[in-house]
Amino acid sequence: MRSNSLIELDRAHLVHPVASYRGHEAQGVRxxxxxxxxxxxxxxxxxxxxxxxxxxxxxxxxxHETIVEAAARQMRELPYATAYFSLGSEPAIRLAAELAERAPGDLNHVYFTLGGSDAVDSTIRFIRYYWIAKGEPQRDQFISIEQGYHGSSTVGAGLTALPNFHAGFGIPFDWQHKIPSPYPYRNPVGEDPQAIIAASLAALKDKIETVGADRVAAFYAEPIQGSGGVIVPPKGWMKAMRDLCKQYGVLFIADEVITGFGRTGPLFACSEDDIVPDFMTTAKGLTSGYVPMGAVFMADHVYQVIADGAGASAVGHGYTYSAHPVSAAVGLEVLKLYExxxxxxxxxxxxxxxxxxxxxxxxxxxxxxxxxxxxxxxxxxxxxxxxxxxxxxxxxxxxxxxxxxxxxxxxxxxxxxxxxxxxxxxxxxxxxxxxxxxxxxxxxxxxxxxxxxxxxxx
Ligand SMILES: Cc1ncc(COP(=O)(O)O)c(C=O)c1O
CATH class of the missing domain: 3.90.1150.10 (Aspartate Aminotransferase, domain 1)
Known part of the structure; x- marks a missing residue:
């Protein structure tokens, strides 16, 4: 009885993510x-x-009771603290420090978001700011990979390369370009790892040169393409792509929203892939889904350019719930459980x-x-x-x-x-x-x- 009425209420009022609205109405919620x-x-x-x-x-x-306790304790003590106006809270500061310590290389600066889509969206803003601050404002073209998923924000959904996220929304934008997925099972060059890596390198090189080597701002890749169908590139693929981006001075973003926090084994798949990206986006396992939170990791050199570019002015990017203390308290506890x-x-x-x-x-x-x-x-x-x-x-x-x-x-x-x-x-x-x-x-x-x-x- 109770669940039947829930089904009706859901049908009448709750709009579900990535659903056929008519199909869902017909089927009803589980x-x-x-x-x-x-x-x-x-x-x-x-x-x-x-x-x-x-x-x-x-x-x-x-x-996990310890996660529940960490959240409840934080809610009692300080349920909210803004990170605007140079304010902060202990759990958010500690979590940023713990994450920076564990992140590959010099990914030492952490901007907290509410999830993965706004983490990706934040990187787009930071990257534009970075290139403008560096005196190369013409670097405004972005490249990602077919069958890739980078969230559902207005601009991030154009880096995503799944048809449902584009059709009817007027995206991708003309500054968002794609190269083919490495998809070993269905790659036209066959399943040989070296041939797949060579084909992806050739495609990225060709795309950068076609778009203009001085125009490309950044390249986005998932260590494993999740929403595209769990597509696992050959070993060495991420490193080869990262190195090519470095040669061209193109920023490399590893989107670890799915792969982060033990999903592939280590805390970050980038460590296993032996790369240090310029940005790394995470969410999901960061709080194990108990409360919403995402994190953008920024390399030292990127942070310094943005900081110097802004000087005494504010970098105008922020969210009310960035560095939320309850989410951060959960993140700290979850990290303890992982380790x-x-x-x-x-x-x-x-x-x-x-x-x-x-x-x-x-x-x-x-x-x-x-x-x-x-x-x-x-x-x-x-x-x-x-x-x-x-x-x-x-x-x-x-x-x-x-x-x-x-x-x-x-x-x-x-x-x-x-x-x-x-x-x-x-x-x-x-x-x-x-x-x-x-x-x-x-x-x-x-x-x-x-x-x-x-x-x-x-
Ligand atoms: C690689 C990747 N990036 C970004 C996102 C978007 O994250 P969210 O759904 O938390 O906004 C996802 C979500 O599945 C993802 O898999």
């Missing part, structure tokens, strides 16, 4: 009621393993997850298995040799998501038949094994659908 560890429970009492950590963000897992064992557990669980998914490679529907740490995907096809995606008429995303849900598993089902995994780092062996078993059951059931059976080869 209400989540509670969660503990890696398990979520819906309003009907159905328990599921959250194989996607909410929206790849609850890296620590649900129900107190969760990162290590994530590495162990990630290896088990990858091994389990590899075991599904022989399934007739599985064309590709890929991932790093606790970030993984399988790509469904109907013909392994031709890599034919499931037909759009089969609505693979809806079908696979609903079926996995019924089987007690939350996954991310992408429209093109990619299934994404980003479980909490706290997963036990049994929970990882259950993710694999429930995936297999979901795939077996899907294979039995007459319309799928008809088109599957082999």
């Amino acid at each position: 209400v989540l009621a509670s969660a503990k560890g890696a398990t979520v429970t819906d309003a009907q009492g159905h328990q599921l393993i959250d194989g996607f950590a909410g929206l790849w963000c609850v890296n620590a897992g649900y129900g 107190g064992g969760l990162l290590d557990n994530g590495v162990r669980a990630g290896a088990r997850l990858m091994a389990g998914l590899e075991g599904l490679r022989s399934h007739p529907l599985v064309g590709d298995v890929r991932g790093r740490g606790m970030l993984a995907a399988i790509e469904l096809v109907t013909d392994k040799a031709a890599k034919t995606p499931l037909p759009a008429e089969a609505a693979p995303a809806r079908r696979v998501f609903d079926r996995a849900w019924a089987n007690g598993l939350v996954i991310r089902a992408f429209a093109n038949g990619v299934i994404g995994y980003a479980p909490p780092l706290c997963c036990t062996d049994d929970e990882i094994d259950a993710i694999i078993e429930r995936t297999k059951k979901t795939l077996d059931e899907t294979l039995e659908d007459p319309d799928v059976r008809r088109v599957v080869k082999g």
Whole structure:
């Protein structure tokens, strides 16, 4: 009764992110009621393993009392403090310092946001300011990667390269350029890592020279393209792209909103990729989704140019909730949990997850298995040799998501038949094994659908 009325209220009033409004009205909301560890429970009492950590963000897992206590303590003491007017609060200052200490290289300056989209948006503003301060105002062109995701702000959504985020919104802007994704499974040069790296380097070089080497301000890359379908570039790809940007004097932004905070193993994927970007954007795992917060990391040289450029004037970029003390208190506690064992557990669980998914490679529907740490995907096809995606008429995303849900598993089902995994780092062996078993059951059931059976080869 209670949940039925919630469904009606939701249908009438709550506008959902990235949804077909009509499709959602017809289907109705699924209400989540509670969660503990890696398990979520819906309003009907159905328990599921959250194989996607909410929206790849609850890296620590649900129900940590110490996080709740840290937030409550901070709310009692000082629920809000602005960082305007040279004011501050202890947790925000401490969190900035702790993060700077752990960030790669000289990413020593941290600007706090409310999430990932405004972190990306902030970098665009900082980058324009930087080049103007440096006396190169003509550097106003930005390059990103097809199938990349950099959030949903008015300008950030134009760096994002997913059709839904552009169609009907009048973006991308003419200063936002794209190069092809490295996408190893579907790269026209094949799956050889060196050939993929060479192709991406050639594409970026060509784009920079076409746009004008003195016009390009910055290049954006995710260490793993998350929302584009968990696309894992070959080892050495990030470093090669970073080095090329350095040669051209183009700023390099590593968007670690998904990959940060243990998702791929270490605190930051950039460390493993052996690069120091000029900016690094993070969010999600920063507070493990318990409260909103994002962070822009800025390299020393960028900070100094902006600071000197502004001199005694204010750099006019700010948010009421930048450096929010409650979010910062949560961030500090979450960091303690990561370093107190969760990162290590994530590495162990990630290896088990990858091994389990590899075991599904022989399934007739599985064309590709890929991932790093606790970030993984399988790509469904109907013909392994031709890599034919499931037909759009089969609505693979809806079908696979609903079926996995019924089987007690939350996954991310992408429209093109990619299934994404980003479980909490706290997963036990049994929970990882259950993710694999429930995936297999979901795939077996899907294979039995007459319309799928008809088109599957082999
Ligand atoms: C790489 C990347 N950048 C930016 C964002 C935007 O973050 P948010 O949804 O917190 O605004 C996301 C969100 O998934 C992301 O994956």
